[in-house]
Amino acid sequence: MATLDDIAKMAGVSATTVSRVINNYGSLSEKTKTKVFAAMKELNYQPNSLARSLKGKKTQLIGVILPGVGNPFFGQMVEEIENQLFNKDFRIILCNAGNDAKKERAYLRMLIANRVDGIIAGSHNLNIEEYQKADLPIISFDRYLSENIPIVSSDNYQGGQLAAQALLASGSKKLQIITGRNRPNSPTNDRLNGFKNIIKQHDLQLDLTEIDFSATPNIKSLKIKELLAKKTIDGIFCTDDLTSLLVMRQAKNLNISIPNDLRLVGYDGTNFIQDYHPELTTIMQPISDIVTMMIDLLLKRIDDPECQLEKNYTLPVKLIAGTSTI
Amino acid sequence: MATLDDIAKMAGVSATTVSRVINNYGSLSEKTKTKVFAAMKELNYQPNSLARSLKGKKTQLIGVILPGVGNPFFGQMVEEIENQLFNKDFRIILCNAGNDAKKERAYLRMLIANRVDGIIAGSHNLNIEEYQKADLPIISFDRYLSENIPIVSSDNYQGGQLAAQALLASGSKKLQIITGRNRPNSPTNDRLNGFKNIIKQHDLQLDLTEIDFSATPNIKSLKIKELLAKKTIDGIFCTDDLTSLLVMRQAKNLNISIPNDLRLVGYDGTNFIQDYHPELTTIMQPISDIVTMMIDLLLKRIDDPECQLEKNYTLPVKLIAGTSTI
CATH class of the missing domain: 3.40.50.2300 (Response regulator)
Known part of the structure; x- marks a missing residue:
């Protein structure tokens, strides 16, 4: 993994200069920038997502707030969310909200402070008013959170x-x-x-x-x-x-x-x-379809915060027949 | 939630100046800094963890790499990790590595690029050499990952x-x-x-x-x-x-x-x-003791990357007697 120092050495500049190029701070000559970018490319340096975020770009982080992965339903759902988002180059920050509304509120504030790109939420706590104030894309699983947050559920x-x-x-x-x-x-x-x-x-x-x-x-x-x-x-x-x-x-x-x-x-x-x-x-x-739908809607909102979405998206369920009714 | 613009307005400076104060970039007068810090305090502004990270401080993010939370054992373990870390003001980025070594490698690279403060890892993939190169605190659950990564397990x-x-x-x-x-x-x-x-x-x-x-x-x-x-x-x-x-x-x-x-x-x-x-x-x-031990060791390494730790920490198990043997 190349560090700032590696790039600085190769470009013949100071680490501070490299940092300034990455973060686009201060006045820098085009020549310096070109040298630093060439060294970054040569060393296969991954532009740090945090640095990109400070420039107003995406963090590639999604907050996921659900009751708790100890329950196999939510365990499977989180595994599905994480897998599907991984394939789209996003990572998840997981919150098990349980029945702790105070924790859920704290998470919402932290996720916003962490500048996640969006949130998938489906806890069982009621009346978390922070959802109404949150100024970032949110999609809900099966719960009403606020007027402009679409709900994905099964029928x-x-x-x-x-x-x-x-x-x-x-x-x-x-x-x-x-x-x-x-x-x-x-x-x-x-x-x-x-x-x-x-x-x-x-x-x-x-x-x-x-x-x-x-x-x-x-x-x-x-x-x-x-x-x-x-x-x-x-x-x-x-x-x-x-x-x-x-x-x-x-x-x-x-x-x-x-x-x-x-x-x-x-x-x-x-x-x-x-x-x-x-x-x-x-x-x-x-579960898989529900997750695909939630992610699809969330990414739409991330790309265009003003895009119009429905209030409800309802997917069909199936009866699985076992011997408990036969 | 106060924004940069809110602080700028209150301090009577530009948003760029506020950003520079937070990120400690460029030359700024003490008077300007004082005004901005006063406005941040007044508006109860949470210093952004990403910004702090760029200043070399902690992100308060921990990467968690396990086989998958669809399995109730790892579901319970992740819930426990998340709960205990929440109480210490850390969030987790979750990776279900399954039996996909390629995915695990990609996550390791991404977690490092995301500047997580540390990693808890216990997947079932073998010979992930990135663990040996990773220059950040890592604690393993029940698997040998590399010479200097302590293993916490039960007996x-x-x-x-x-x-x-x-x-x-x-x-x-x-x-x-x-x-x-x-x-x-x-x-x-x-x-x-x-x-x-x-x-x-x-x-x-x-x-x-x-x-x-x-x-x-x-x-x-x-x-x-x-x-x-x-x-x-x-x-x-x-x-x-x-x-x-x-x-x-x-x-x-x-x-x-x-x-x-x-x-x-x-x-x-x-x-x-x-x-x-x-x-x-x-x-x-x-599980609860295992998680407490892993977090304790991880935070020690985060505070002092050079601190000496044992190679193995082994906790006792218990027999729970059911009717399948009686």
């Missing part, structure tokens, strides 16, 4: 419908939805609405249990055990796959057979679930 | 021993190890050595099957099915938990009961496995 309403149809087709009549705490603007609302839309055409029992997304698996399991122990339900739709895994475990503990006594549909359909839990019927979000 | 030998003891205690006599392709300097060698060290004291059957870490779960499953179908083994040690999940599935398909017919011990013990597969007996790596 939550269609997903809810597919889940309901799978449970109906499997003969379930006493239905239960297990979902995160429902909040305004949450995309899971649409999963519920799509589900209910199908169910209301039939004369069936439907109950809803809300469990906070941030509750620990042990606490979630307790509530699920309570539900299952009543043995009054024969079909469950969980609005995420990990909760479905807890349902499978509790059902086994209670000697409830899936799919004989109980049918189960999850949501997300990550590679992890398809590889390690193929028995689970689930609704697959097209 | 693989002890882990292998604990796994063997658990299988012996459960009465297994026909033992099988399933591990990744064994390569020079791979830490899984020590897991095998520790395992064999315990077994050799008994007169027991021991076979070893190597399956490439990068093989897909479907391909791994085929090989596992072949192994189990022979029904000649009653105890398996997998050197990672995800492979254990595949063993559990194939055993179920073949009506082999765990733990009655077959005992099973995995390795890693992530939060994910403990939460969603508590039935699996496994060796838990202390």
